[in-house]
Amino acid sequence: MPSPYVRRRQLAAEIRKLRESHGLTTDDLARLVFHSRTKITRLETAQVRPDLVDIMNMLDTLEITGSKYDRLLKLAREAAQKGWWDKYGMSMGPRQKLAADLEYNADTVRCYDQTAMPGALQCPEFIDALVALDESQRTLDYRPSRMAEARAQRQRELLRPDGPHHETILDECVIQRLAVPSQAMAAQLRHMITVISTEERITIRVLLHDARIPGGHLPQSSFCLYTFPEAGDPPIGVVDTIATDLIVTQRGEVARYARMYDRLRAAALTTKDSLDFLNRVANHITDRTGSGL
Incomplete structure (x- = not known):
């Protein structure tokens, strides 16, 4: 499978580009999707595994459709994958x-x-x-x-x-x-x-x-x-x-x-x-x- 960490970094860059292309700050995006600014920041810096429902909600809110929506959701799914190392936590x-x-x-x-x-x-x-x-x-x-x-x-x-x-x-x-x-x-x-x-x-x-x-x-x-x-x-x-x-x-x-x-x-x-x-x-x-x- 693709590296979940590599995919998280790719997803983080995509979320940041989406936010900036809509002229939004992290605070603005957090308010739109009803999350904290900290959560958005952690997503944009690949510090957390994405929640697919949250990503779908974000894409819907930003009116992302078609092939771009499918590509980003696939990226999010791969970023959310767990490997054998996850059973050990930290x-x-x-x-x-x-x-x-x-x-x-x-x-x-x-x-x-x-x-x-x-x-x-x-x-x-x-x-x-x-x-x-x-x-x-x-x-x-x-x-x-x-x-x-x-x-x-x-x-x-x-x-x-x-x-x-x-x-x-x-x-x-x-x-x-x-x-x-x-x-x-x-x-x-x-x-x-x-x-x-x-x-x-x-x-x-x-x-x-x-x-x-x-x-x-x-x-x-x-x-x-x-x-x-x-x-x-x-x-x-x-x-x-x-x-x-x-x-x-x-x-x-x-x-x-x-x-x-x-x-x-x-x-x-x-x-x-x-x-x-x-x-x-x-x-x-x-x-x-x-x-x-």
Whole structure:
């Protein structure tokens, strides 16, 4: 199915254009359809799933008919669809919920991970270690058990036969600097090696800490790029910040991130060399832990 989130953004833009073409403010439209200004604003910013009766009432009020009415109602229906992630509510965390929506419906997923392991490729031991980190810095905005269930579901969906092509550029600093127990890190590295070795659609490239990245400035944060199978759905970018995710939809801005991704990819190890590297690091961690160092 089309991504409900992508459709919500498309519907939001259409509602805003309709309102403006009728010379209405958000307050004006809210009064016409007997809603609050806040509800109209949230619809126009894709923050809520649309109610079909509300959308039909709005289209009738604005005297939208014919093929335009049918097109917008179809868009609203697709925007209102629920996916497997909706059964978790917000207990899995807002960032993971957005990632699950976009991953499930994408054709390709390309991520540069500067501070974290790929969310859909994490093993239980590593997830437990991440929960402990969130608890230590008091940023636990999800239910750990439900988050772990959802992350496992994300992995199953990623590996389904019609799942997306998924490539990660993993910055070596994540492996070397993330303060999780050694056993958890070794387990995570071996888990990724197993998944990537058995699924051609899932690839990883390690960006070594001493790799030079010619052609411009260094990336300032992690980001993901998504493309979708339907021709009318433009690519979308999600940029990681400390507090939230920044959604990038303007074609020029998405293209800038795509060029950055290509530069990082060219500087990173090949998938084969990356798996060899991860295996060496996992063995080194295990040997060091076993020696008591």
